[in-house]
Amino acid sequence: MKVNERTRMIVQQAKEKGWNNTDNWLFRKLQNEIAELDDSIQQGDSPEEIATEYIDIIYILDQILSNHIDDDLDMEFVFLKKFKANENTPKKTWEEGKGIVKK
Numbered sequence: 001m002k003v004n005e006r007t008r009m010i011v012q013q014a015k016e017k018g019w020n021n022t023d024n025w026l027f028r029k030l031q032n033e034i035a036e037l038d039d040s041i042q043q044g045d046s047p048e049e050i051a052t053e054y055i056d057i058i059y060i061l062d063q064i065l066s067n068h069i070d071d072d073l074d075m076e077f078v079f080l081k082k083f084k085a086n087e088n089t090p091k092k093t094w095e096e097g098k099g100i101v102k103k
Contacts, residue, residue: 002075002076003075003076003079004071004073004074004075004076006058006062007062007065007066007075008071010058010059010062010063010066011062011063011066014059014063019063021063021066021067023064023067026060026063026064026067027064029060030057030060030061030064033053033056033057033059033060034057036053036056037050037053037054037056037057040053090102090103091103
């Protein structure tokens, strides 16, 4: 499924169900969904249960994104552009015994 199609589906469902789509609410909800994903992983839930918690995060992120971009922005192009940039740019990561390093 293409990213833009997925976002449109999520936003349409949110509108049909009357979900609150304000950034304020969604960012608070996002924190809860991230915690639920962490709990699912820590509890050793099944891969499908973990994936479902991940999808809940995608729902929230796509709703936030839709509040700030036009529907016709090609998200696959944006993703590939960022992916390519990350190939050539060191990013911060944590390495045991060294702390924060760039790789």
